Structures are given as C-alpha cells and as structure tokens.
Amino acid sequence: MGPLMNNNLIGYRCVACGISQPAEPPPMLCPACGGALDAEYDYDRIAAQLTPAGLTGDTERSLWRYRALLPVAGTPANRSLQVGGTPLVALPVLAGKFDLSALYIKDETRQPSGSLKDRATEVALQHSAEYGQATVVAASTGNAAASLATLAAHHGRRAVILVPAGTAAGKLVPIMQCGAILCPVDGTYDDAFELVETIARELGWYSRNSGSNPVLSEGKKTVALEIAEQLQWEAPDKVFVPVGDGCIIGGVYKGFYDLLQLGWTHKLPQLVAVQAAGSAAVVRALEAGGEIEAVQADTIADGIRVNLPRDGQKALRAVRATDGFGITVTDDEILEAQHALAKGTGIFAEPSAAAAYAGFKKALSQRLISPGESVVLLITGSGLKDLPSAGRLVEQPEPVAANLGAFREFYERFTAGESA
Numbered sequence: 471m472g473p474l475m476n477n478n479l480i481g482y483r484c485v486a487c488g489i490s491q492p493a494e495p496p497p498m499l500c501p502a503c504g505g506a507l508d509a510e511y512d513y514d515r516i517a518a519q520l521t522p523a524g525l526t527g528d529t530e531r532s533l534w535r536y537r538a539l540l541p542v543a544g545t546p547a548n549r550s551l552q553v554g555g556t557p558l559v560a561l562p563v564l565a566g567k568f569d570l571s572a573l574y575i576k577d578e579t580r581q582p583s584g585s586l587k588d589r590a591t592e593v594a595l596q597h598s599a600e601y602g603q604a605t606v607v608a609a610s611t612g613n614a615a616a617s618l619a620t621l622a623a624h625h626g627r628r629a630v631i632l633v634p635a636g637t638a639a640g641k642l643v644p645i646m647q648c649g650a651i652l653c654p655v656d657g658t659y660d661d662a663f664e665l666v667e668t669i670a671r672e673l674g675w676y677s678r679n680s681g682s683n684p685v686l687s688e689g690k691k692t693v694a695l696e697i698a699e700q701l702q703w704e705a706p707d708k709v710f711v712p713v714g715d716g717c718i719i720g721g722v723y724k725g726f727y728d729l730l731q732l733g734w735t736h737k738l739p740q741l742v743a744v745q746a747a748g749s750a751a752v753v754r755a756l757e758a759g760g761e762i763e764a765v766q767a768d769t770i771a772d773g774i775r776v777n778l779p780r781d782g783q784k785a786l787r788a789v790r791a792t793d794g795f796g797i798t799v800t801d802d803e804i805l806e807a808q809h810a811l812a813k814g815t816g817i818f819a820e821p822s823a824a825a826a827y828a829g830f831k832k833a834l835s836q837r838l839i840s841p842g843e844s845v846v847l848l849i850t851g852s853g854l855k856d857l858p859s860a861g862r863l864v865e866q867p868e869p870v871a872a873n874l875g876a877f878r879e880f881y882e883r884f885t886a887g888e889s890a
C-alpha cells in the first residue's frame with residue numbers, strides 16, 4: 471500500500487521555471503532547472519473543508535489546526551509538546567510612540583526548542599513518517615539541530631545530526647541530551663550539508679536540510695496563517711523578517727499567499743527582509759535587481775550568517791511580489807536591538823531574531839514606514855541558546871560585602887545615571 475495523501479495537494483511547481491511536478495513521489499528540487507519548489511493546493515476543495523468560522527471552534531492550538539493546508543495526510547498521534555500557537559504580542563505604547571496603528575511581536579521564542587524552526591521540523595517528521603522513513607538527518611550547528619533533536623525525542627524518532635568539527639559544546643549538549651546521534655565531520659558546514667544530501671540519497675533517510683525540501687517552507691508558512699488568524703483575518707501592512715538562507719521569509723510569503731487564494735484575507739503584507747550587513751546576499755540582489763550571488767558572511771548573528779542563501783529564490787520572490795524591501799543592520803545595531811527588546815518587552819531574542827527589531831528601527835528612521843500602518847516583527851528564536859554574544863552589552867557587576875551599607879552604596883552607584 472502506498473502512503474496516504476492529502477488530497478488537497480495537487481503537486482509541486484518550480485519557483486524559477488514554472489514546471490509542475492506530481493505530488494508523488496515527493497520531489498525535492500526541480501528536475502529541469504534545480505530550482506526550489508512550491509506546494510500547490512486545490513483551494514476550492516480546502517474551502518469546502520475549512521472555514522474561518524470552523525477554525526474558531528477548533529480546540530487544536532498547535533499548527534495542526536491548519537492541517538488541510540499542509541502537504542501531509544494525517545497528524546502525529548502525540549501533539550502534547552505544542553508546536554505553533556505562539557502569542558502575537560501587542561505593543562500599543564510603542565505603536566503610539568512611532569505613530570503606527572498597531573505594532574506586534576510574533577513571539578517564536580516560545581516554541582518547544584525555542585525557535586520557529588520547530589514548525590518545519592514538526593511537519594517534516596510527519597511527512598517522513600507517512601513515507602516510512604524512520605530516520606531523519608540534518609546538517610546544522612544551531613536552531614535546526616536543536617529543533618530536530620527535540621521533536622524527534624518527543625515523537626520517538628531517530629535523528630542524526632552532522633556538525634562541523636569544532637562546533638561549540640554549548641550548542642551540542644542540548645542535542646545530545648535529547649538523544650540525537652551527533653556526528654562531527656572534519657570539514658566546513660557546507661561539507662556537512664553535502665554529506666547529508668548524499669546520506670539521504672544512498673541510505674534512504676529523510677533530509678531536513680532547508681533549501682532542498684519544499685515541505686519545510688510549508689511548515690514555516692503556518693506562522694503567517696497564525697498571524698492572520700490572530701488579527702481576525704486581516705493581513706498587517708508590513709512584516710519584518712530576519713533573513714539568512716531565505717526559507718523563513720519564503721514560508722511567510724507562502725502562508726499569506728494561500729490565505730489570499732482562499733479569500734480569507736484581502737491583501738499580501740509587504741515583506742521586509744532584514745539581513746546583517748556582513749551577510750547580505752539577499753538584500754544585495756534586491757538592490758541590484760538581479761539574482762543571488764554568494765558573499766563571505768561575517769556577523770555575530772549566527773542564525774542568519776549565510777554565504778549562499780539556499781532558499782534565495784523564494785526570498786527574492788517574497789519581497790518582490792509583495793512590494794516589500796530589504797534592509798541591512800550592523801552587528802552593533804543588532805546587539806542594541808536585542809537589549810532594547812528584552813528591556814522594553816521582556817522578550818529575550820537571539821541576535822538573528824533581534825535583527826528584525828533593528829531593521830524596524832532603521833526603516834522608521836529612513837521613513838520607510840508610513841504613519842498609521844500596522845507592523846508585525848517576526849522574532850524567530852530565543853536568546854537563551856547564545857548567552858556569550860548577549861553578554862557583550864551587559865556588564866556583570868563586582869560582588870559587594872554582605873552588609874546593608876555595602877549594598878546601599880552599590881545600589882546608589884548603580885542607579886546614579888538613571889534619571890540623568
């Protein structure tokens with residue numbers, strides 16, 4: 471018996487050359503040109519199964535409430551470690567200060583492994599299970615690895631993670647704690663990435679490498695579906711998205727695109743690609759009006775530090791098709807934004823996620839946001855995984871003697887500059 475299919479899924483279409491592929495067997499890249507693929511759905515059929523009113527009555531809080539819009543047939547038996555359903559945090563005071571109608575943070579730090587990547591992993595694990603692929607393999611040193619290790623543990627699945635030798639122990643310990651098989655590779659991240667592609671092909675394992683598997687953007691698109699639902703099916707005017715390999719902004723576009731096809735929203739938000747100045751392949755291509763060219767990436771924001779964005783085609787389309795724009799921010803601006811965001815909202819973002827806030831502030835200063843607009847900042851991951859970089863802007867105080875006088879002196883010194 472073949473695998474179950476989601477009958478709403480028509481097939482896949484190449485983003486670059488437009489050639490269609492059937493849904494079975496699930497393709498990775500376009501066989502004609504090597505381009506990235508989009509999942510295509512029968513929207514009339516979906517509309518007959520799922521309505522905004524029907525969703526209102528659905529008690530499922532995870533991303534599986536949108537299962538009719540995903541390229542899988544079923545849902546995992548155990549959904550108690552909830553993926554998705556993250557808060558859209560309103561910031562009315564800041565919105566007023568910046569003359570906006572509304573300002574929100576989509577807080578993806580609350581995902582099970584602390585990043586938006588859980589959306590892609592959760593759907594990819596279900597997809598691989600439906601095709602009888604028990605083992606899932608990925609190359610990652612960061613959020614994708616933590617996500618795969620966490621959710622594979624939850625679903626009782628085998629995860630194999632390849633990392634470049636010499637990766638910091640702090641990033642590896644959580645992966646090993648979750649029981650994933652960790653294989654350091656003598657070589658670079660790109661060597662590990664290519665080895666994963668070979669392993670997946672030769673051993674029949676499922677690849678969770680982004681940029682080659684269209685199911686990953688389908689998982690990530692659920693963040694856009696949630697934002698729209700949380701805004702009562704109104705698309706915001708602008709969404710600021712941190713961009714590294716381009717998979718997230720590609721997914722955000724696809725989510726809003728699907729909703730527009732269904733007629734549940736009435737416009738696409740302008741998507742703003744925020745990149746670190748030292749890792750700006752996508753923004754350079756946007757500004758030059760051309761295609762992606764590799765850069766030598768250098769930034770403190772390791773989640774968006776990418777030489778050649780593997781999902782660059784989808785990233786460019788996301789910005790161009792929504793009349794959005796790209797913007798770059800320096801490492802200093804990212805670190806300042808990380809601190810300002812934590813201090814102003816209580817949300818402790820990793821540097822690559824804080825880049826969204828830094829890009830928003832820069833766009834305001836350059837008058838790229840009009841008065842009265844509604845804006846969503848996509849805060850993609852938690853700062854808890856990378857404390858050393860966050861520690862650069864906050865100074866750890868020296869100890870004081872254990873008596874009240876010493877404490878009073880300390881406290882007065884500490885607060886002396888506050889009202890100045």
Ligand SMILES: [Zn+2]
Pocket residue numbers: 484485486487488489500501502503504505
């Ligand atoms: Zn193609």
